[in-house]
Amino acid sequence: MPTITCYEQTENHLTNSAIWSTISALAEHVPDELIIITANNNYRESLIHLLINRDKLNYFPTIQSFDDWINQLLNIEPYSYFSCYHELLNLIESDFHHDHLLFLTQDEMIKTLLNFFLFLLLHDYDFDEQRHLFPDFLTKVEDDCRTLFKRFKNQTKTKLIFYNVMDKCRLIQERKTVLEQTLQNKTVVFLGFTHLTKTQRYLLQRLIPLTTQTAFYTSKESYVKDWVRQEFNDILEIPETNQRLNKSITRYSFDTLQQECRWVLKDCLNRLANNNDHTIQLVIPSDRHYNRTINELADEFNISLFSTKKQPFQQTSLFESLKSIINFIQYPDTVSALETLFSSPLISRFKHGHDLIDIDLELIIQVFRKESVVAGFYSMKQAFDFTLASLEKKISSDDDDDYSLRYKQRLEEQWLIIETLYTYTIGFKEQLVLKKWIDYFLHLIDLFDINNQLNFLADNGNVINQVAFDQFIQQLPKFITSVETGLKPYLNTICNRLILFLEQQTIDTEPTHTHSIYIHSLQEAVYFPASYSYVLGFHDSCWPYAIPENIFLKQINIPSFIDVYDDDKDYQYLLFSQLLTEECCLTSSIEYLGKQTEPSRFEFKLPFEINLTTAPSYSHQVSFTESLQRPIQYLDHKTINYDTISSKYSHLKSDSFNSLSNNVILADIKDKIRRKPFSATRLDTYQRCPSQYYFRYVLELEPAQELSEGISAAQWGVLVHEMMYLFNKNGQYNNKNNLKLAAEEAFSKVPYMNFYWEQKKELLFGTTTEPGLIDAIFETIQQQPYRLHPGQFEMDFNWTLPNSTYQFKGKIDALFFSDLNEPILIDYKTSRQLSSAVDFEEYRALQLPIYGLSIYKQTQRIPIGSLLFQINSQKHTDIKVIACTKNAKKDTFELKRKRPYIYDETYFNALEHHLATLIKLLESGFISTDYHPVLAKTYTKRSTICRVCPYSLHCHFKERFNAIY
Ligand code: SF4
Known part of the structure; x- marks a missing residue:
């Protein structure tokens, strides 16, 4: 023994x-x-x-x-998660009851199922008829999964050399x-x-x-x-021999998360100024607020933060680009796949023979949109042919038209790229051996000149993508052997497996000991040999005791299959034990996510004392941004450039501050509030993104021009509004000829007709073979079960919110009356997307609510309906009742299954309160991309708003390009 x-x-x-x-x-x-x-x-x-x-x-x-x-x-050999995944997917895709288990092939589903199966196999558990693990309503699925498990178990035994405990x-x-x-x-x-x-x-x-x-x-x-x-x-x-020293750790408390992170970085800088050899680690909660704030501030102070965490391949631009190439190989016929491909980070040019042609996505999309092409190679070809032919015609009638000549040349180049690319992708189906398929794929990567782009990035300090690329090439043989030798490369199978394989990879970067400040999660921090550690976010929202799903601790990564029971709590103890032998401090902020938090109660159970102390002030150590944000009387005459101040700090990062503290800007905002009445659009902009408001209405920056060479959405909107105004004003609402006359009159005001306006004219009036928008509008009016009697159009309003000086001004598109002479509000929209009843209810879109309130104020009657009249295309022309009164839903609009928002006067009273709260927040100087409770309802839509924001190039909001498409 x-x-x-x-x-x-x-x-x-x-x-x-x-x-x-x-x-x-x-x-x-x-x-x-x-x-x-x-x-x-x-x-x-x-x-x-x-x-x-x-x-x-x-x-x-x-x-x-x-x-x-x-x-x-x-x-x-340890079994591979990837091979198991591959096997299970094969089982489901090939001969298992294909149809009704197809939902299991969805990414999350299959991963959950695989983890469940592996758990059973690893612990030698059975999944037989005796056990009912799924809820009753899933009995059928459970039976299927049971059969699937049996087959998977047999498969793993014979193929994967899967070793369970026995x-x-x-x-x-x-x-x-x-x-x-x-x-x-x-x-x-x-x-x-x-x-x-x-x-x-x-x-x-x-x-x-x-x-x-x-x-x-x-x-x-x-x-x-x-x-x-x-x-x-x-x-x-x-027994343990060494004596533990009695130790106390200092905790500093701050009012806000911003102040906490700011102080920590300043303290770091101070520490490093005294001793450059220090290795400092910042232990932060795994939470995006901390992560974002600390990274943004590090930018502001010009500090590089490092991490010992391995970077997942998924987080590189290279992965994004490879994924969109694979997506394109799978779905080459759709315009959206082409759009995704050409907007990927490393894809901007294409090799054709000895030429390297720049990809002009805007131009391509413009052609497709104009011809309403969404899929099909031949439709795309037709669209290009048609546009090129029109240009040809134009050029032949005017030899000096340089612009058209250049335009045509650019279009021809772009078509060359698309055509070559499509011809190339067809070749994937002809590759009968996986290795050949991969070679063919690598050649496509080369056609996009990705290697040179990576070299360029590496020369400019971004080496991670190059390392990722080298690793990708090295791992390819492994991929080929893991995806069953001799497998006929079915396009979808290979593409799906390749993406999954890449998702599993991490990038090994060379460890280096020259860095000074590391940023770590709790798990990464344990045992890291730092000479000084800061533990941030030290309060109940971040630590394990108070809330079960605390955000400080990450779960163990399931795919890594560490077969060990590891309690998150232990990491916490490990960290504190570590801290006992090292220099460290704890910091916390009173306000976190807008909530008050108490200092953590477990601090009393810790094996050391915690001293709450006031943090030393670093008022002398300010970043450039901070110095600009200081009240004007503190500005230093020698160091501050007054030209910069007078240009209203347009270079201030919008995301690095919460509330403006600069008196000049604040005074300017207040002055504008006092002098300039609010429009619905202005306040909508503020509640959707205060930073966008700041750029547009405070700095008065010119928004970026639309990159379109055609008619902008705004120009088109003006013409449609004018047309509807003339039509309504002339009465005889049921006369189609009147609508045509109104359209002609509106068109007569267009300063000069060009190719694009001609296109629009066709869209509106139709052609000899196709009906136009006018027909669609008239049909929509006719189809309504209720009659609308013309009232007032382009109707001005101007009022002040009660108990304030906040003034509102604007124009209502159209006010109609019902048969019973009750007001009905209509707003014309030319966009494809409309705001919904929920947007109306939650004040997420303010236009219709404010118009309704204006009518209420002017007539002391609320409109019985608030309607949107969409005039976008033949298919998208409709009148939608967004909100109405209870009686009108049944009696006037006869809406049975449709669900508009039902309102009464209380809605409009509450709206006044909402508007006042919004303006007060603006007056307080809240300009930020951060969460604020008053803006809670619109905050979640930020990524969608960023997508169409003309200020995205001015703005520094990190997630602005992660828009959801
Ligand atoms: S890009 Fe997004 S965050 Fe930045 S100003 Fe525009 S909407 Fe706001």
């Missing part, structure tokens, strides 16, 4: 120095070779750090995670003699285990008797210790 030792921790946590003492003691007193087995690979990396940074060890012990150790001992135990038995020799004269030390899984217990029961010495480093009352005691009678228990 081996000697079994338990090195006890006196308290519930591990410390660097205690581990070090144990390893040193073992190394000195144990004649055998040390093998240190850790709970998972994170511990392994940390231990290597620890050993490298100490210099008194006679030799370097072997350090392995439990899983790696077992695999090596038993000489088995297989491993059997192998130990078979290789007992060899293992005994291998483990002879070795001391195996188990470190970092707080619990043992069933699998680990089974294996240890069989392996420990084969070792010469086994040691556990664990706390006195731990589960591990109890188990060892029960299993093996004779245990040597060695």
Whole structure:
């Protein structure tokens, strides 16, 4: 029987120095070779750090995670998650009840199912008829999954060499003699285990008797210790020797998250100014508010933050580009796939022969939109042919038309790219061997000149994409072997597997010790050898006790399949133990996500004192942005450029501040509020994005011009409004000829007709073969079950909110009356997307509500209906009742299944309150892309708004290009 030792921790946590003492003691007193087995690979990396940074060890012990150790001992390959995924997908896609289980092939579904199956297999559990694990309404799905599991289990047995715990135990038995020799004269030390899984217990029961010495480093009352005691009678228990120092840790509290992060960075800078050799780590909650704020401030202070975390391949621009190429190979016929491809980060040019042609996506999309092409190679070709022919005609009638000549040339180039690309993608179907398919794919990457783009990026300091590319090339043989040799490369199978394979990859970057400030999550911070640590967000919203789904801690990554029970709480203890031996401080902010938080109650249970102290002020150390934001009287005459101030700080980053503190800008905002009445659009802009408001109405920046060479949406909107105004004004609402006359009159005001206006004219009047918009508008009017009697049009309003000086001014498109002479409000829209009843209810779109309120104020009657008249295209012309009164829904509009928002006077009273709150917030200087409770209803729509924002090039909001398409 081996000697079994338990090195006890006196308290519930591990410390660097205690581990070090144990390893040193073992190394000195144990004649055998040390093998240190850790709970998972994170511990392994940390231990290597620890050993490298100490210099008194006679030799370097072997350090392995439990899983790696077992695999090596038993000489088995760990199974691959990717292969299992591949097998399961094959099963579902090929011969299993294809139709009704098709939903299982959805990404999230299949991953969940696979994790469930693997869990069953790993723990040798059965999934037979006795067990009903799914809810009753899923009995049918459960039956299917059961059959699927049986097939998957058979498959894994024969194909994947999948070892469950019993297989491993059997192998130990078979290789007992060899293992005994291998483990002879070795001391195996188990470190970092707080619990043992069933699998680990089974294996240890069989392996420990084969070792010469086994040691556990664990706390006195731990589960591990109890188990060892029960299993093996004779245990040597060695209490921890080193004395823990009484230590107290300083905590600094701040009012806001901004102030907290700002102070931390300034303190870091100060610390580094005194000692450049410091390695500092910032431990932050895994939460986007902290992440974003700290990264933005690091930008502001020109600080580079580093991380020891491996970067997922998925987070690179290269992945985005490869994904859109693969998507295009799968769906080459759709314009959206082409649009996604050409707007990918690394795709901007295309090789044709010896030429390198720049891709002009705007131009391409313009042609397709004009001809309403959404799919089909031949429709795309027709669209280009048609546009080119029209240009040809124009050029032949006017030889000096340089512009058209250039335009035609550009169009021809773009078509050349598209045509070559389509011809190339057809070739994918002809590649009958996977390796050839991959070669063909690599050639396509080369056609986009991606390699040169990566070199260029690397020369400019962005090497990550180049490293990712090299790794991608190196991993391709692995991909080919893992996707079944001899498999006929079915397009979808290969494309899906390739994306999944890439999603699994992480990028190995060279470790470097020259960086100073690291940013880590709790798990990454544990054992990181920092000379000073800041633990941010130290309050209940971020730590594990108060809320179960706390945001500080990440779950263990399931695909990595660390077969170990690891409690998140332990990481917290580990970190604190670590902090006991190192310099550190804790920081927190009182306001977090707009909520008040109490200091964490578990601070009283910690093994050290926490002193709440006022943070030293760094008023002398201000960033450029801070100096500009200071009240005007504090500005330093020598350092501040007054031209900059007078241009209203247009270079201030919109996302780096919450509330403006600069008196000049604040005064300007207040002045504008006082002098300039609000329009619905203006206030809508503010509530959707205060930063956009700031650019448009405070800085008065010119919005970026639409890149279209045709008629802008705004010009078209003006013409349609004019047409409807003339039509309504002339009465005889039911006369189609009147509508035509109105359209002609509106067109007569267009200063000059060009190619694009001709197109619009065709759209409106139709052609000899196709009906036009006028027909659609008239048909829509005729189809309504109610009659609208013309009232007032382009009707002015001008009023002030009660108990304030906030003034509102604008024009209502059209006011009609019902048969009973009740007001009905209509707003004309030329856009494809309309606001909804929910937008109306939650004040997310203010136009219709404000118009309704205006009518209420002028007539003391609320409109019985608030309608949108959409005039976009033949297909998208309709009148929609967005909101109405209860009686009107049934009696006037006869809406049965449609659900407009039902309102009464209280809605408009509450609207007044909402408007006043919004303006007060603006008056307070809240200009930010951050969350604010008053703007909660519109905050979630930010990414959609960014998509069409003309200020995206001025703005620094990090997520502005992540728009949802
Ligand atoms: S890009 Fe987005 S965040 Fe920036 S100003 Fe425009 S809407 Fe606001």
